[in-house]
Amino acid sequence: MNNDNGSVGLVQTKTLTFAHPPDELILESGARLGPITLAYETYGKLDSQRSNAILLVHALTGDAHVAGYHTHADRKPGWWDWMVGSGRPFDTDRYFVVCSNVIGGCQGSTGPRSINPATGERYNLDFPMVTIGDMVAAQRYLVDELGIDRLLCVAGGSMGGMQALEWAIRYPERVASVIPIATTSRLSAQGIAFNQVGRRAITADNKWNGGNYGVKPDELPAEGLAVARMLAHITYLSEEAMHAKFGRRLREKERYGFDFSIDFEVESYLQHQGESFIRRFDADSYLYISKAMDYFDLPRQYGSLQNAFAGVQAGFLLLSFSSDWLFPTVHSKEIVRALMVNRKDVTFCEIPSPYGHDAFLIENEAMKRIVPAFLNRMASSGRH
Amino acid sequence: MKMSGTKGCFDGVLRRDLRTVVALIEPKSRVLDLGCGDGGLLGVLNRERGISGHGIERSFEAIVRSIENGVSVIQADLDEGLGEYPNHSFDYVLLSHTLQTVHKPAVMMREMVRVGRLGIVTMPNFAHWRIRLQFVFRGRMPKTRLLPYSWYDTPNIHLVTLSDFCWFCRRHDIEILRQINLPSSRLGRLLADFWPNLFAESAVFVLQGKTE
Known part of the structure; x- marks a missing residue:
């Protein structure tokens, strides 16, 4: 503090x-x-x-x-x-x-x-x-x-x-x-579209289980919720802001890894956004609240x-x-x-x-x- | 950049044409100020006339200052028109030293007398004798107290003379209820009423649409 x-x-x-x-x-x-x-x-x-x-x-x-x-x-x-x-x-x-x-x-x-x-x-x-x-x-x-x-x-x-x-x-x-x-x-069609992809990421997570998931960390549909957050987070930024903040900078490396590990700073940042989000937010709430936004008209x-x-x-x-x-x-x-x-x-x-x-x-x-x-x-x- | 084509409402005191405008406004009326700048005029009208005022301005910095001056203001480009406002939704629509900056003055004027019961236009007179002398003898684009910009860096794209404006109003079915000529000197004051287009530095017009 x-x-x-x-x-x-x-x-x-x-x-x-x-x-x-x-x-x-x-x-x-x-x-x-x-x-x-x-x-x-x-x-x-x-x-x-x-x-x-x-x-x-x-x-x-x-x-x-x-x-x-x-x-x-x-x-x-x-x-x-x-x-x-x-x-x-x-x-x-x-x-x-x-x-x-x-x-x-x-x-x-x-x-x-x-x-x-x-x-x-x-x-x-x-x-x-x-x-x-x-x-x-x-x-x-x-x-x-x-x-x-x-x-x-x-x-x-x-x-x-x-x-x-x-x-x-x-x-x-x-x-x-x-x-x-x-x-x-x-909410615009584009906004609804992004929300839908986020919800789909959650419901496609095996652990989501029709919304009836447990409370222990390994029982949560964390992967789906993290993807939803990563996508949404991109929509909250701008091309200019992302370029200024990350550009094409590599993450703790000088050259490409030539594999599917994290290469770019921006990947690492989004990963972090997803991971910190699942610690504070719930997947079912995300479904409900994003839907409330879609319905707003x-x-x-x-x-x-x-x-x-x-x-x-x-x-x-x-x-x-x-x-x-x-x-x-x-x-x-x-x-x-x-x-x-x-x-x-x-x-x-x-x-x-x-x-x-x-x-x-x-x-x-x-x-x-x-x-x-x-x-x-x-x-x-x-x-x- | 401020939308008004001349600088600042205040030079210690309210600019003279604006002082004239304040005197024309009935207390408690609804006033729309087009190109309200920092909201200075609406602020004075609020305090002295108890009006319910509203401004339109394009410049971000001016908008923020308007809000800080306690004025309700919308960021918009006057060239986009006033289509949203119902007919006669204001008692007065003001256009102070702004007409010469808009791209379509004819559209602006029609909108003004549609949205307002009365329109009040203040404008610098491009046929004032000082301007004429500068142009004739120096052969260069005139710069004056009210029109201080260089030709290459000016918001004033439709400079107009008092005679032009009166002709324009007749042609567009806009009735001039009052014309108040504002000379630049004591001598000018005597002459301005006889020959406004030469001796009035600026003027205030009270207008009304004829198709009432």
Whole structure:
């Protein structure tokens, strides 16, 4: 653990359990899910008017641990640490910041590997399909429980951006502003295609066994999950970023091996990404959450994107990144146009960056200037 | 680079044409500023007129400064048009010292009076006597306070005179409700009303589409 300035320091993950039978959450598919546990973390203090709360929503493989460290021994802080803390864009001196692990996840919230209380066994593929809307509906319980009537902001990138959009549409009176970053109103055919290859890698792993695999390390469909991660990781980078970072450099050798061992740095890097991923993520969760992204389609759900935004009240800040080819700028512009037609308060900017889709997670000056300025306007405009 | 074809809204005080624009805006109205730069004008309108303002700007750095100035702003190229905005969705659409930078001024002007109940255009006058003298006697592309760029490095690709602009509006069914001439000197102030195209350094036009 570093002692960096402004860090929120040591934090703990908490849990909330709700939707006990017979009051289960009714999912978009019509299935019922309950009880539901959400793992969440909070940073900063809720003010006396309860008007300074910001909900952060994570991407496909994210979790509730946005900032700070769980133990002194942690090498790395939470996934958006540079954005959350004292004097940081989501300033914990000023705002009360909340983040929860999505349902369907595997980092403390109810997901396919949780025990189904009805059977005493893991759900595995009996777990109902969840959507982005269902994730948001579950977060609403948490927001209620924390005593927050109206969130000052909901912010997140990629799948987090989808949740932010969903929040503004589902609960217009409960969100003063949203910051959807590097996101889309509907996953592209290309995005669905990549997700499908990832899922196929998992289900093709013998150990996957129809989702009913054991819990010991050698019982997990680790090979399939690692391949899924390696593929996905490529889509989060850009050609330029990969060239700059690896080029054609060889890994600890001067000449080609003329065999199928690791030759190139980039191979080694992807291998490492795959291996570290299987230690923290679950294969069935990957199937469910990636499918939730595939199903996300606001124009289909509401007739048109314009209709989807007709009733929103929040102020919008949309950000995209120039080298992001997975969630390209045109997707953000579609959202901006639909909001403009509805005469909503919308700010949009494409941030120049070589880092591809991952750019929203990488510390950058643009976000550090734009996000606090936007939040400041939202906080002082009396929207909350 | 900023979209506005002239430099900075502020030289200690708000540029004179912008001060004139502020005076024209009704309190609490909805204002769209095309090529809003760092959002300075919208910021002043927010504070002094309580407007609900919105900007469009192309330059990344200017956008970031607009957001820091508390302005709601969209990164877009004006030459892509304003197709998204419904008719008359704003009370005013402003185009301050920007008309001469767009690729299709005619399209821009039509869009302006479609999206706004009123359009307000401010523009430097390329027929001002100083410019004429520079061109005639030095035989070189003029550079002035309001048009400071060299020919090879200028955002100003459609320079226009006041007479040209008035003719253009007539030709395109755009009604000029007001024309405020801004001379560069005290002497100019006396002469500008008689001969604006020679003595007004810049001008502010209030416009309305005729096909109401």
